[in-house]
Structures are given as C-alpha cells and as structure tokens.
Amino acid sequence: MQKLLLSTVLASCFAVSAQAEVVVLSWGGAYGAAEVEAHVKPFIEATGIKTTMIDADNPAAPVKAQTESGNVSVDVALLEYADAVRLCDEGLLEEIDPAILLPGDDGTPAEEDFLPGAVMDCGISTDLWANVVAYDDSKFPGEKPTSIADFFDLEKFPGTRGVKKSPKTVLEMALMADGVPAAEVYDVLDTDEGLDRAFAKLDTIKDHAIWWEAGAQPPQLLADGEVVMTTAYNGRIFNAAIEEGKPLVVLWDGQVYEHEMYVIPKGAPHLEDALKYVQFATSTEGLRRQAQYISYGPTRYSSNAGEIIFKDGKTVMGPHLPTYPANMENALETNLDFWVDNDSELNERFNAWLAN
Template sequence: MKKILALTTALCAFGAAAQAEVIVMSWGGAYGAAQTEAHLKPFTAATGIPTTMVDSDNPATPIKAMVEAGNVTVDVASLEYADAIRLCDEGLLEPISIDDLPAGSDGVAASEDFIPGAVTECAVSTDIWSNIFAYDSSKFTGEVPTTVADFFDTAKFPGKRGLKKGAKAVLEFALMGDGVPASEVYATLSTPEGLDRAFAKLDTIKGDIVWWEAGAQPPQLLADGEVVMTTAYNGRIFAAAVGEGKPFQIVWDGQIYENEMYAIPKGAPHLADAMEFIKFSTSTEGLAASATQISYGPARKSSMLNEIIYKDGKTVMAPHLPTAPENMTNALESSFEFWVDKDSELNERFNAWLASN
C-alpha cells in the first residue's frame, strides 16, 4: 500500500511538473507579438514547456507589487534597464550569473559575446530599442521634419504632437529639442537650470500634446490622424510602416536608446524553467530571431554577425536598427544611473507640471 501511495504521489508530482507553465510578462502590441514568435513558441517547441504571454503597460509596476505582496504569478518579466537595476537593488529580482548563459554560436563565452552592460546582476538584455519620433508622410506635401527641433516647431510644422506621459525620455528629448547636444544632456538635466530649461521647452507645445502611455498607442494616434508626429518606440513604427504599409517615417535625430531586459521576479513559481527560458531566448539564435520580428538590435556580437531579414523575407534589418551607424549621429544612451536616482523625484515634478495651467 505504501508503495502504491508513493507511486501515486510521484505520478501526481510529475503531472504537476508537466503542466508547469512559464508566464512571461511584457509590453503587448507588436513587441509582445515579436517575443512570442521569437522566444515563447520556439522555446516550447524545443523543450515541451508551455509558455504564456501576459501584457502590461510597464511590467516593473506589477512585478514590484507582486513580490512585495508575496504573491508572484509571473516567471519572467521584460523590463527597462533602469527598472531592472532598481528592482534588483531592492532585492525584488532573482540573481543571474553571466557564467550560466550559453556561449555564442561561434564558441565565444557569454562574458565576451554580450556587448558591455548587456548583462547585469539580475537581468539579461533581449534587445536594444529606441525612443524616436515619427511622422505621417501623407500629412506633408513640402518640407518634412528631419531634426528633434522640428518636433517642437509647431509654426513650421503645424499639428498635434504625441508624447509619452512621463518624465523619462521626455525631459531628455526636450533638451535636445532646445539645442543641447546628446553628449551634454545628462550633465544639463542634473542642474536646476537644466531641469527648468527642459520644462520650459515642453511649455512651448503643451497645448498641442496628445499624451500616450502604452507602446501600441503612437502608431494608432498617427493612423487615426490625431497627431501629425509622435514620439514612439522605434519597433512599433517599423511594424506599422513595413509590416502594415502605413505611411510613417522615423526621424532618428535625438533618438534615446537602451537595453530591454529579461529578469526573473523573486519568488517566481517556476524558477528553473524561467532560467532555461532566458538562456534559450538570449542565445545567439534567440536574439537574432527577435530581430527578424521587430527592428530592435541584438545585444550579442555573434547575433549581429548574421544578416538578419525581417519576417517578410525581403527587408534587410540592419538599416532599421537603432544601432545602425547612420542612425547614431545624434543619439543618446539612456542613463540608468540617472533614472535610478531621479525617477521618483522627476516624475513627481512632471505630474505637478501636467496638472498646472
């Protein structure tokens, strides 16, 4: 009888393990779809481990709440770089060792294959993405916007502007729009005078701003004619323009780029499977596959050695990536150090500015 009970218990345990499901929280829209096609489906096909994608406007917020409440239902989260650093510092993420990640397809160790900064104490880069601005080319018959300063010039280019509702990337964008070179943005923004300058620049278009909060919104704002130009995540505009044939044009001047990261929340219900998912997804092949789905650059050198073609089978991705040399002329790398220190303070001021007349 004891043997039968033991066998039954073991079978039940095996059945539970077989039903274990890795839940991945990401940003939805074209980005979540790209991760599903490049990472979730191939991982399940290769391992037999079920995976499910859930969406959030910003996964950092629910992940923090889950861990602090001791009720974690997500195994892997897609996080912005500064959020990954901050949540790790707060003890809310599981540690990840670079030595546990697979070598590149050329045999080079992960520690040498990932670009500098792409692997942190608790997170691994999935891609390099960018905040850019874009316009609807059907709305312009003559001169078109070519610089970040043009975004703020409503006399020269009339019409509503779409802008993300938050301090991060908006304050930097405003300073570049006011003529501050990318190399001087954070030094300027770290001073009271520089911060005032950023808000003063935003004041010049405040009455023309349509605010957005989720990454899927900017392409829709352009498509609906609610704005003539908008800041956006570059991959969302690429997906609309190349994937759906929308007349949208990216302006790379003043782009603000950073790594997106996979991380595991502290107390994830399927820790071992979550780690296997991250290893699979951030391999040479996993990162190259992601770039065939959306125009975000791989964070491994071995992935970039491959000629990556979009899922349409004809579009070469290199010119559409934030890291293409021609797109980096006046580009700003988002400073995670700055935002880890200043996020709460600057969003508080930003929200006060929003509420003011």
C-alpha cells in the same frame, strides 16, 4: 556543425518539466508578438515546457506589486533597464548567474559576446530599443521634418504632437531639441537650471500635445490623424509601416536608446524553468530571431553577424535598427544611474506640471 553543437547543448540543458508553466510578462502589441514568435514558441518546441505570455502597459508595476505582496505568478518579465536596476536594488528580482548563458554560435564565451551593459546582476538584455520621433509622411507633402528640433517647431511643422506621458526620455529630447549636445544632456539635466530649461521647452508644445501611456497608442494616433508627429517606440512604428503599410517615418535624430532586460521576479513559482527560458531566449539564435520580427537591435555580437532579414523575406533590418551607424549620429543612451536616483522626484514634478 556549429548548429549541431548548439542543438546538442540545448538538448542537454533542458529537461522537460511536466508540471511547469512558465509565465512571461511583456509589453504586448508588436513587441509581445515578436517575443512570442522568436522566443516563446521555439522554447516550447525545444523543451516541451508549457509557456504563456501576458501583457502589461509597463511590466515593472505588476512585478513590483507581486513581489512586495509575496503573491508572485510571473516567472519572467521584460523591464526597461532603469526599472531592472531599481527593482534589483530593492531585492525584488532573482540574481542571474551569467555562467548559465550559452556561448555564441561561433564559440565566443557569453561574457565576451554581449554588448556593454547587456548583462547585469538581475537581468540579461534581449534587445536595444529606442524612443524616437515618428511622423505621418502624408501630412508633410513638401518639406519633411529632419531633426529633433522640428518636433518642437509648431510654426514650421504645425499640428498636434503625441508625447509619452513620462519625464524619462521626454526631458532628454527637449534638451537636445533646445541645442544641448547628446553627450552633455545628463550633465545639464542634473542641474536645477537644466531641468527648468527642459520643462520650458516642453511648455512650447504642451497645449498642442496628446499624452500617451501605452506603446500601441502612437502609431494609432498617427493613423487616425489625431497627431502629425509623436514620440514612440521605434519597433511599433516599424510594424505599422512595414507590416500594415502605413505612411509612417522614423526620425532617428535625437533617439534615446536603452537595453530591455529579461528578469525573474523574486519568488517566481518556476525558477528553474524561468532560467532555462532566459538562457534559450538570449542565445545567439534567440536574439537574431527576434530581430527578424521587430526592429530592435540584438545585444550579442554573434547575433549581429551577417545580414538580418525581416520575416517578410525581403526587408533588410539594418537601417531599421537603433544600432545602425547612420541612426546613431545624434543618439543618446539612457543614463540608468540618473533615472534610478531621480525617477520618483521627476515623475512627481512632471505630473504636477501636466496638471497645471
């Protein structure tokens, strides 16, 4: 009965727009593929609205460029939380009325069904994802890495590291590896001494690192043997390990997690249909279905009810999600206020440090 009611609601909400073509900008790779299967294809089937997905290494850059130039071709984009807040504050994103969001399939009003922080003025969360450390199990036949500190321990676990070419999450991981409790990381990072401490920790692996920029690179670096450990997006490692059978393992200790947000660029050419897409994709079933294709945590309570099984029909997704209790024991949520305030300054310092 609940599914019938939801179908009725969707049918009444969506009128086919013959001329529209919703363009969704995503991150590509395993993440983009999951979005296509979980959201794009079902949306087309439910509404008849033509929808396509295009990729970028970081969708925030083209969204900012398009909106500032007034030449907007993207209707919906997926942004990291801090980027969504920043672009919203700059007036480059459309505000999304939470009243458009569908209730949970158990009848729970949307505003009560989403996890804390999942609904903001200009964005609706599609998942919780994490930056993690991953390693090639075959490279460690004896003792295995177990902590974020092991990532920085070249004596105990020798070999080249892969590191995201960005201060965000890398500085946080460096401090946790240096003994700072997760709850204190941003207090420490907000001081000159704390920043110096984080960069000093990064100095210990700088000469043994390959710096990556696109999410598809870390699993490939591991598979090619160019690195033995790397920071990575947890969903990319899951895809390589489960779907491609590669001996890759996620080290959850010290994970840095955050929301990924669906946003609508200011001046989106198909605003009405873009809102329909966001409404559809962030429904209970939309978010649950996404977790069947990639190991990112659904951001509605109703989507997490019951066991979620991967598309292979056998893999239980719980232990592979950032939100799994055992994976949260030493986890850190990205502090969006810190990064909105400090992003430009820290990127400048990080790039100067890399160049030296």
